[in-house]
Structure formats: C-alpha cells, structure tokens
Amino acid sequence: MAAFRHRTRVMFQHCDPAAIxxxxxxFEMINExxxxxxxxxxxxxxxQMHSVERVGVPMGRIETEFHASSRLGDALDWMLFVTRIGxxxxxxxxxxxxxxxxxxxxxxxxxxxxxxxxxxxxWPDDKRATLTSYKEDEAP
Amino acid sequence: MAAFRHRTRVMFQHCDPAAIxxxxxxFEMINExxxxxxxxxxxxxxxQMHSVERVGVPMGRIETEFHASSRLGDALDWMLFVTRIGxxxxxxxxxxxxxxxxxxxxxxxxxxxxxxxxxxxxWPDDKRATLTSYKEDEAP
Amino acid sequence: MAAFRHRTRVMFQHCDPAAIxxxxxxFEMINExxxxxxxxxxxxxxxQMHSVERVGVPMGRIETEFHASSRLGDALDWMLFVTRIGxxxxxxxxxxxxxxxxxxxxxxxxxxxxxxxxxxxxWPDDKRATLTSYKEDEAP
Amino acid sequence: MAAFRHRTRVMFQHCDPAAIxxxxxxFEMINExxxxxxxxxxxxxxxQMHSVERVGVPMGRIETEFHASSRLGDALDWMLFVTRIGxxxxxxxxxxxxxxxxxxxxxxxxxxxxxxxxxxxxWPDDKRATLTSYKEDEAP
Numbered sequence: 001m002a003a004f005r006h007r008t009r010v011m012f013q014h015c016d017p018a019a020i021x022x023x024x025x026x027f028e029m030i031n032e033x034x035x036x037x038x039x040x041x042x043x044x045x046x047x048q049m050h051s052v053e054r055v056g057v058p059m060g061r062i063e064t065e066f067h068a069s070s071r072l073g074d075a076l077d078w079m080l081f082v083t084r085i086g087x088x089x090x091x092x093x094x095x096x097x098x099x100x101x102x103x104x105x106x107x108x109x110x111x112x113x114x115x116x117x118x119x120x121x122x123w124p125d126d127k128r129a130t131l132t133s134y135k136e137d138e139a140p
Numbered sequence: 141m142a143a144f145r146h147r148t149r150v151m152f153q154h155c156d157p158a159a160i161x162x163x164x165x166x167f168e169m170i171n172e173x174x175x176x177x178x179x180x181x182x183x184x185x186x187x188q189m190h191s192v193e194r195v196g197v198p199m200g201r202i203e204t205e206f207h208a209s210s211r212l213g214d215a216l217d218w219m220l221f222v223t224r225i226g227x228x229x230x231x232x233x234x235x236x237x238x239x240x241x242x243x244x245x246x247x248x249x250x251x252x253x254x255x256x257x258x259x260x261x262x263w264p265d266d267k268r269a270t271l272t273s274y275k276e277d278e279a280p
Numbered sequence: 281m282a283a284f285r286h287r288t289r290v291m292f293q294h295c296d297p298a299a300i301x302x303x304x305x306x307f308e309m310i311n312e313x314x315x316x317x318x319x320x321x322x323x324x325x326x327x328q329m330h331s332v333e334r335v336g337v338p339m340g341r342i343e344t345e346f347h348a349s350s351r352l353g354d355a356l357d358w359m360l361f362v363t364r365i366g367x368x369x370x371x372x373x374x375x376x377x378x379x380x381x382x383x384x385x386x387x388x389x390x391x392x393x394x395x396x397x398x399x400x401x402x403w404p405d406d407k408r409a410t411l412t413s414y415k416e417d418e419a420p
Numbered sequence: 421m422a423a424f425r426h427r428t429r430v431m432f433q434h435c436d437p438a439a440i441x442x443x444x445x446x447f448e449m450i451n452e453x454x455x456x457x458x459x460x461x462x463x464x465x466x467x468q469m470h471s472v473e474r475v476g477v478p479m480g481r482i483e484t485e486f487h488a489s490s491r492l493g494d495a496l497d498w499m500l501f502v503t504r505i506g507x508x509x510x511x512x513x514x515x516x517x518x519x520x521x522x523x524x525x526x527x528x529x530x531x532x533x534x535x536x537x538x539x540x541x542x543w544p545d546d547k548r549a550t551l552t553s554y555k556e557d558e559a560p
Binding site for chain 3: 431432433439448451452455459465466467470471491492493
C-alpha cells in the first residue's frame with residue numbers, strides 16, 4: 001500500500017536567524033502531517049476526536065534525524081507510513097524531502113488515549129483496518 | 141479590484157486549552173497571508189526578498205479586533221486589501237471569516253526596508269503598480 | 281500605583297531570518313506578561329482560572345506599535361498598567377523597552393469569560409480591587 | 421561533575437486543547453535549555469555565536485521519550501549533561517521532571533557549523549574544555 005503523502009511549504013515563520021527551518025517548527029509540521037493523515041486518510045478528524053469523542057493521540061516517543069537544512073520557500077514532500085499497530089499504539093515513519101533531497105526522517109509512537117481519564121484505549125476496529133492499509137515494511 | 145483571498149484551516153497547533161485559537165497564532169496566520177500575498181499576487185516571494193534582494197516588510201503597527209472565537213478544524217477565509225500606499229509603507233486591512241461569520245479584522249502598516257541597513261526604502265515602481273491594483277476604499 | 285513589571289529575554293526561538301524578533305512572537309510574550317500579571321500580581325493563576333474555575337481572559341482587541349527592532353539576546357523590560365476596568369472587561373497598556381529604548385506599545389482589552397458557556401462574566405470583587413491598584417492615567 | 425540545571429514553567433502558550441503541553445513546544449523548551457547552557461555555562465551566547473562569530477549549533481538528530489504529561493503551571497526542572505564530545509559534534513542527554521516526576525528524556529547530537537559555509541568546524545579548545553566539565557557517564 002502506498003504511504004500517505006502531504007506537501008507543505010517552508011514559510012517565514014518556520015525560519016531562524018540562519019534562514020533555515022528552526023527544528024522545533026519541524027515538529028509542528030510533523031503534527032500537521034499526522035493530523036491531516038487522521039482527518040483525510042483515516043476519516044477521523046482531530047476536531048471529531050478531541051471535541052466530540054474526547055480522545056487524542058499524544059506522542060509517546062519520537063526520534064528524528066535531520067539530513068539537510070530546509071530554506072525559506074522550499075516545498076517539503078512528506079510521506080507517512082505505519083510500521084506497527086499495537087492495541088492502543090501506532091508506530092510510524094515519516095520522511096520529508098524537497099526536490100528528492102532527504103531533509104528528515106522521524107520514527108514515532110502515538111498512543112490512543114481517553115482524554116478524560118488520560119488512559120490508553122484500543123483502536124476501534126474500523127480505524128484499525130484503515131491504519132493497516134498504510135502499513136509498510138520499512139525499506140532497508 | 142477584488143481583494144486577495146486565501147484560505148487556511150485551524151489546526152491543533154493553533155488551539156489553546158479552551159480549544160479555540162490562541163490569539164498569537166492568528167498573527168502567524170496573518171503573516172502567512174501577507175507572505176502568500178507577496179509571493180502569489182505581487183510576484184515577490186519572501187525567499188526572493190530576504191535571501192536574494194535583502195529586503196523585508198516588517199510590521200510597523202497592527203490593530204486587531206477579535207469578533208468571535210475560532211475552533212479546531214474551522215476553515216478561515218482571509219481577505220486582504222490595500223488601503224494606502226506610501227513611499228515605503230503599505231496600509232492594509234485583513235478580514236478572516238468562517239462560513240461567513242466574522243472572526244477578526246486587522247489593520248496594519250508594513251514598511252519596506254533594506255535589511256542590511258535597516259532603513260526604509262521606496263517601493264519599486266512595478267511592485268507599486270501591482271499593490272495599487274489591490275487598493276480598495278474600505279466599506280463603511 | 282506602580283505598573284506591573286516583568287523582564288523577558290529575546291531567545292533564538294523568537295527571531296526571524298533578519299535576526300530580529302518575528303512580531304507574532306511578541307504576542308506570545310505579551311500573553312506571558314499578562315499571564316504572569318494575573319498569577320503574580322492578581323493572585324489568580326491561569327491554571328486556577330482555566331483548570332479549576334473554568335474561566336479565561338481572551339483578548340477582545342489589541343493594537344500594537346513596533347517602535348524599534350529587538351535582537352537576539354536583548355533583555356526586554358515590560359511594564360503593564362490598567363487603564364479602565366469594565367464590568368467584565370479590562371483595558372491595559374503594555375510597554376516593552378530594552379536599555380530604555382522603546383520597542384513596542386500595546387493597548388488591549390481583555391474580557392473575563394465563563395469557558396463552558398463562552399459568555400462574559402463580571403470581575404469578582406476581590407480581583408477588581410487588585411486590578412484597580414494597577415490603574416494609571418496614561419502619560420500624555 | 422554536576423549536570424547543568426535550568427527551570428522553566430509551563431505557560432498557557434505551551435498547552436493544547438487537552439490542557440497539556442503540546443509536544444512541539446517541548447522542543448522550543450529544549451532549545452531554550454541548550455541556548456541557556458551555552459550562554460551561562462559555556463560562556464558562548466547564541467548572540468555572540470550567531471551575530472558576531474557566524475557559527476551555530478544545529479541539531480543533527482534527537483530522540484525523545486515522553487514519560488508523563490505536563491500541565492499548565494507545572495514547574496519543569498531540566499538537567500543537561502554531555503555524553504560525548506566529537507571533533508565538531510556534541511552528544512547530550514536532557515531530562516525534565518516536575519516535583520521529581522519524570523516528564524521527558526531527550527538524547528541528541530548538536531553539530532558546530534560555520535553558518536556562512538554551512539560546514540562543520542572543530543570545537544575551539546577553550547569551549548571543548550568547558551563542555552568536558554559537563555560530561556557524565558549516563559546512569560544505567
């Protein structure tokens with residue numbers, strides 16, 4: 001199955017005095033990719049999750065390698081795929097590239113939680129099925 | 141002449157513990173609208189301005205009224221028009237609405253500056269002509 | 281009565297590719313000054329307000345003049361005073377300076393709201409009394 | 421040798437609609453701890469580095485585990501220690517806790533770069549000596 005793809009652009013607000021992306025802004029972008037993935041691919045918008053069903057997907061851990069700097073105006077092509085689905089967790093890999101030059105690779109674990117109890121809960125079966133369709137064996 | 145229009149969406153990263161847009165994030169959005177206006181409408185991208193020509197358009201003043209709260213997932217329709225063009229300055233009005241409900245009105249003044257000397261400079265004639273085409277008398 | 285004073289420092293995260301404070305970050309700082317004012321001067325922390333009493337103080341309007349740029353490492357001395365106290369609203373003036381050079385002046389209106397009903401409510405008498413002690417006639 | 425210690429507070433601007441720290445904001449805090457470490461402990465402020473000597477310390481990689489949520493108003497006690505010093509790189513471990521409850525652990529690699537050439541350069545001997553004094557074997 002193909003990965004989920006999303007394009008963003010490096011705006012002025014993302015750049016630091018060295019005129020490259022300030023790395024904490026990458027995590028805002030990563031959150032945007034994950035949020036867009038849930039809304040557009042899984043059919044479970046953050047609005048529906050947070051405001052209606054009172055569930056969320058906080059990050060449990062994330063490791064990120066920054067391969068090359070991104071500059072003001074660069075288009076970033078994001079690719080997300082699922083590497084493991086646990087009872088309440090989801091491992092994913094995210095890659096960003098610009099004009100085929102790798103910019104970053106992130107590997108993280110999300111956990112589905114009940115926001116009112118702040119306790120992990122199992123993926124609903126229909127969401128699990130959709131998430132599975134984005135599962136890939138990571139290329140070596 | 142029609143105003144410049146741009147649509148953004150309220151993402152998780154914009155929202156505060158009351159689940160509405162944290163108002164400093166509106167100014168990031170306002171900057172995005174201005175940046176997109178310069179890149180797409182004026183044909184003068186921030187990358188070209190900052191990295192190549194070493195000019196910028198810092199905000200000299202901005203006044204903003206927040207008419208109603210925006211919530212996670214809301215689409216925001218932005219409308220920017222020019223109200224006055226000075227030698228080195230530009231007055232603009234920006235409105236954001238969601239489903240025709242007004243969310244904010246901002247009126248600001250940008251100044252074109254030489255970034256190395258941090259001194260104001262005159263608008264180039266071709267840019268001034270384009271900016272003029274977005275000039276409107278503000279509706280009463 | 282003296283104004284409320286607070287010092288912040290311009291960090292890397294506040295600065296843009298021109299190596300000066302990106303103006304939306306000033307609004308994060310303004311929020312920090314207001315939050316610190318409520319917590320330290322009024323004795324009503326945002327945690328207590330939001331998480332316990334379910335009230336908030338969203339900004340109704342704010343107008344800001346940027347007098348001079350702030351650079352990485354600058355200390356900013358903030359001064360907040362109250363200019364008017366309404367039933368549910370508060371007008372304030374905020375000034376930031378660095379080594380006595382004015383950087384910005386902001387004038388805004390906060391509104392006390394019940395977060396669950398998103399409706400304005402009256403200032404409690406004890407808070408109103410404290411707020412009044414920070415009231416000043418603005419210097420001409 | 422003792423680790424470098426720094427305290428920050430969870431402000432409104434760091435919190436998401438679940439009223440806990442939005443994880444990208446942790447990376448802004450991590451950058452603040454590193455920036456304060458360089459300025460206060462190493463004696464090499466980011467202003468001196470970026471604006472005068474034209475060097476920087478971009479993050480090459482960072483892995484972060486989030487142990488427990490942080491809430492509005494929490495004090496965060498940060499502890500940074502150096503785990504390896506390479507020719508141009510620095511490995512570090514950062515821990516944040518609130519009232520002795522672990523909140524996050526981050527392990528990262530910074531690289532010293534010449535900003536004009538965007539090429540890595542060796543740590544100056546005096547800075548290397550100071551960095552070495554913050555070196556610790558990580559507890560098992």
